[in-house]
Amino acid sequence: MREPNFERLRTALFCGEPDYVPMLELGIARNIKEGFLGKPITSYADEVEFCYKAGYDTIKLQPKVMFELPSATPDMHIGFEQEKPQRKWATEHFGIISSWADVEKYHFPAPEEVDYSPFEEITRYLPESMKVIGQYGDIFTMVWVVMGFENFSMALFENLELVEFLFQKFGEAVYNLFENMVEFDCVQALWYTDDLAYTEGLMVSPDIYRKYLFPWMKKIGDLCKKKNIPYLYHSDGVLYDVLDDIIACGVNALHPIEPKAMDIVELKKRVKNKLCLIGNVDLAYTLTRGTPEETAEAVKHLLRTVAPGGGYVLSSSNSIPDYVKLENFRAMLETTIKFGKYPISI
Secondary structure, three states: OOOOOHHHHHHHHOOOOOOEOOEOOOOEOHHHHHHHHOOOOOOHHHHHHHHHHHOOOEEEEOOEOOOOOOOOOOOOOOOOOOOOOOOOOOOOOOOOOOOHHHHHHOOOOOHHHOEOHHHHHHHHOOOOOOEEEEEEEOHHHHHHHHHOHHHHHHHHHHOHHHHHHHHHHHHHHHHHHHHHHOOOOOEEEEEEEOOOEOOOOEOOOHHHHHHHHHHHHHHHHHHHHHHOOOEEEEOOOOOHHHHHHHHHOOOOEEEOOOOOOOOHHHHHHHHOOOOEEEOOEOOOOHHHHOOHHHHHHHHHHHHHHOOOOOOEEEOEOOOEOOOOOHHHHHHHHHHHHHHOEOOOOO
16 A cells, blocks of 8 residues: 555646556446445545545545436446446437427526535545545536437537537536536546547547537636646547647546557657546456456556656546456556556566
């Protein structure tokens, strides 16, 4: 076990080289945390204990807010208060908003309906050397999910005013969450999440993102610059066509660099000193179907090829869901701690 130190993570997120390669995950399933600790997780104190003992320098928190989303997958990343999610698929054809009449029935959460108590409670248990990352996201995703992707795609041509209205409403609501999270002293980084791509390419034209999403991401980036804190961004898939846009939004670190989507070694050459890279330990095979030995070798490869020079944070290529092998998760942590001291010499 190594002592947590948020400055280690901060240095890496700003493309520097800290004392050790930091570790971070967007989400870790409750059963994995409990298996690692050897006890149930029932409180924020338990969440902090897990992060501390696992070797993380931070804990990620969300405000409690309810967006009505049809058949969306429940968020597995909230923590001990979230029951085991029942996996569902977001609607492909039609959602719950197809017309202005549907908008009248939809409830957009008001600012006063948001509960920020986790950020207050966590300070009772948080060691001084650990900090909080405030996370939320999905402006683009929520727009297409409430409409249904097919309906959303058609509306881009046939009902653009409705699409623009939804981007504005969800954008305002999500941005307000970040405005409030950043005011807590314990919050020393912000993490915006929103999937824009598949492994084969972007979900929609880059122009759609540039007109409706990236301005909101830029506003979050401006918040981070004002506070001088790191700005992390998560999107699955291949993002080459919008890398410059993401950097222009003020993003400091990109997660999770899926192996099938982008070559992380080539990507680091392309964005060196512009973006910290987070992730790339393969979830699809290594962490779920591989062995601890294969996991350790995968981690060593990343430490050898990506970590030198800094600007790298070790993570899975998405998150740690409940079907990851606990022994592989342990191997990932232990290998990083054992071999991740700078200068890297494996």
